[in-house]
Amino acid sequence: MGNLLKVLACAELEHGPIVFLDFEHAQPTEAETAVWNQVSAVLEEAHGILAELQSYNGAGQEIREAIQNPGDLALQEKAWNAVCPLVAKLKRFYEFSLRLENALRSLLEALTSPPYAPMQHLEREQALAKQFAEILHFTLSFDELKMTNPAIQNDFSYYRRTISRNRLNNQQLEAENEVNNEMANRMSLFYAEATPMLKTLSNATTKFVSENKTLPIEDTTDCLSTMACVCRVMLETPEYRCRFTNTDTMLFCMRVMVGVIILYDHVHPVGAFAKTSKIDMKGCIKVLKEQPSNSVEGLLNALRIRKCKNMSKPPNTVIHSYPT
Template sequence: ENALRSLLEALTSPPYAPTQHLEREQALAKQFAEILHFTLSFDELKVPPREPLGDRSPQWSPSPPPQLDAESEVNNEMANRMSLFYAEATPMLKTLSNATTKFVSETLPIEDTTDCLSTMACVCRVMLETPEYRSRFTNTETLLFCMRVMVGVIILYDHVHPVGAFAKTSKIDMKGCIKVLKDQPSTSTEGLLNALR
């Protein structure tokens, strides 16, 4: 949360416009993109809540909990926080959204942050839909990285902007972003499209 706050401060502070920040602070923008990529990757790996954990195998039987030494014991407060974290459908995204919302509520004007997020979404969309740029992606992991970053900034924008990302007045071309995702193989984008719903 603290790292995100520092990145957002650096990428949104005056006097520069969002595009200027992204050009001048490329390493910081890349770090922010890495956080978004990790967040969505982590949440994609989480077991869906509708899948019962105990029904994986008919021979499944519980094993005794591992014995912990005194140094690795988790106190009750930490155990409760961990339980609440993992109870969320998308725990990392929820944490990131809450941290961004907190940053925006403490940092005015909000437009500095939403402009940065919408600019990043636009850059990702253009990179994905323009054959010249897309041909530079040497592997599918780079393509997936770009799609995850685009979806991540859209979700954050939707959380912090007063009318959200799906409003007609939004600075994000949602139709274009969704079209770019739908044009990809469904196995790589199904989770990302679901995240936008």
């Protein structure tokens, strides 16, 4: 396919310059290897995390029986034994979010460092751009699964109530050694979010911008808006869609597009939904709505949630008419 990232001169099109990013085959150059290896070690766990979350059934039945029969010690023990391994699993998910946050920071440093512009970075660090996309794909996938699984919140709430009740009775359960009160508080805040992984990455991006005061904020937001544009054009242009060799790449592209939109909205002073935004929001939403609803409803919901949070911004900066 030649260069994995190819800038095509298309001045006759309204889109301006079109970028095709090969999300399927990019390999690291020698200059990218150090960061790529660091991030790759994290991403290797991502598939397993999603598989565990997808198979997470919860302990709803055991919890209901224990609540309905508070005097039955056998049922209390049965519920507790069912919940503890699930909470250990939730802890692993939370700890993975912290590793993902560090990986994102490394990629942001590589993809926004001077003297190169965002487009130049994408040309030079194609494999890192692919890893950035893979992190966003995982993040949106995780949050979609979490939003449709109330058992996560129910199990963790039952765990915390049981711990609190036993503390009042001066009892300490063995499970507290793995998930102590401080860890439980942090996990509670994490899972209380509608989109916890995306919230983690959004906060990490904001922190990256605030800690790198010598780096203009535009370097970060332009990197994000460029990737959003890349994904939108690849999705809406048959010539580029036909280059995908994997049927899952369409959904991958959509998740990445939504992910960078939300990160941009979180970091940019007026957000992605502003009339002055560098992201063509109407075009992005149009692309999503052209896909089967069952494959994009979670993505549209993520944009709806983010748009609602923007309503506190000045009215002239927010477009209220997006048909999301």
